[in-house]
Amino acid sequence: MGYRVAVVGATGNVGREMLQILSERQFPVSEVIPLASERSAGSEISFGEDEVLKVRALEKFDFKGTDIVLSSAGAKVSAAFAPRAASAGAVIIDNTSHFRMDPDVPLVVPEVNPQAIAGYTKKNIIANPNCSTIQMVVALKPLHDIAKISRVVVATYQSVSGAGKEGMDELFNQTRGVYMNQSPERTKFTKQIAFNVIPHIDVFMQDGFTKEEWKMTVETKKILDPSINVVATCVRVPVFISHSEAVHIEFESEMSVEAARAALRSAPGITVVDHRADEGYVTPLEVAGEDNVYISRIRKDPTVKHGIALWVVGDNLRKGAALNAVQIAEVLAQDYLKQKAA
Numbered sequence: 001m002g003y004r005v006a007v008v009g010a011t012g013n014v015g016r017e018m019l020q021i022l023s024e025r026q027f028p029v030s031e032v033i034p035l036a037s038e039r040s041a042g043s044e045i046s047f048g049e050d051e052v053l054k055v056r057a058l059e060k061f062d063f064k065g066t067d068i069v070l071s072s073a074g075a076k077v078s079a080a081f082a083p084r085a086a087s088a089g090a091v092i093i094d095n096t097s098h099f100r101m102d103p104d105v106p107l108v109v110p111e112v113n114p115q116a117i118a119g120y121t122k123k124n125i126i127a128n129p130n131c132s133t134i135q136m137v138v139a140l141k142p143l144h145d146i147a148k149i150s151r152v153v154v155a156t157y158q159s160v161s162g163a164g165k166e167g168m169d170e171l172f173n174q175t176r177g178v179y180m181n182q183s184p185e186r187t188k189f190t191k192q193i194a195f196n197v198i199p200h201i202d203v204f205m206q207d208g209f210t211k212e213e214w215k216m217t218v219e220t221k222k223i224l225d226p227s228i229n230v231v232a233t234c235v236r237v238p239v240f241i242s243h244s245e246a247v248h249i250e251f252e253s254e255m256s257v258e259a260a261r262a263a264l265r266s267a268p269g270i271t272v273v274d275h276r277a278d279e280g281y282v283t284p285l286e287v288a289g290e291d292n293v294y295i296s297r298i299r300k301d302p303t304v305k306h307g308i309a310l311w312v313v314g315d316n317l318r319k320g321a322a323l324n325a326v327q328i329a330e331v332l333a334q335d336y337l338k339q340k341a342a
Helices: 013-024 075-087 114-122 131-146 160-179 211-223 257-265 318-335
Strands: 003-008 029-036 044-047 051-054 068-071 091-094 125-127 149-158 229-236 243-251 270-272 293-300 307-314
Touching (some): 013 029, 013 044, 013 160, 013 318, 029 044, 068 075, 068 318, 114 125, 131 149, 131 243, 131 257, 131 270, 131 307, 257 270, 257 293, 257 307, 307 318
Parallel strands (some): 003 029, 068 091, 091 125, 149 229
Antiparallel strands (some): 243 307, 293 307
């Protein structure tokens, strides 16, 4: 026996990845229900290598008897359906921004703060952090454990898949258009993304930061330590999958490059590829489809008293979204709901 699992937003990039990862990791399911909007109802979607599931309409679905809901269908959709699903007894693991800063909703990265999952009982909701936050805090956690972090300065290089299928389509179509001497059309991004970078993700806030940059700050504080100061510049780049980050960390006490490298190598969910030679580092192209967060370019930051600089890369659809949600579900099932699967 296993759990009855619903996947909301099953036809989107992250929803499809959630279904794939549930199958890959052999999550104990008795039934998997893909849910999407009314217009997608009746369409078919793959679950694993051999199984094909019919998509059902989220608006009409009765969540009674559903154990776990993995959701990635947008903040407005989550705001509307999640309370209904929670009141029916399901535990929602939500990949949108809607619940992340709710004090009664745990914000979880299993390699960093799995103990926070216990707080799900307040609302039957667990929040998945922002993709760029996830890979950064996975890298920060083992370092923070041995020498407390006081400040982080991060510049992100975020792939277009973070903006969904429309973002990927826009990069593809604009790139093709450039080679065909056509004027690139813009619908998803504020400026041309092909052969360009855009220092603007999400809406601008009054202080000049974007909401994506704000998310990295407040989510890191909630997940890891409220005393850590974070300043971020988030940039969209013409890469299809995987986010990269240049992370500069200031510690309260001494941190050597050797100690940082050893801590990162022994930490769960991290692969260190750090050779000071041509090709001795990881790029976003190479980590697409990988589960771990990859770390390269570990070096001393000589501009502060106790500083280390890192290059951090991760697949934003997997560890940055779908995989993290499934890992939360695994801890939830093993440590909190396992009597249901007995």
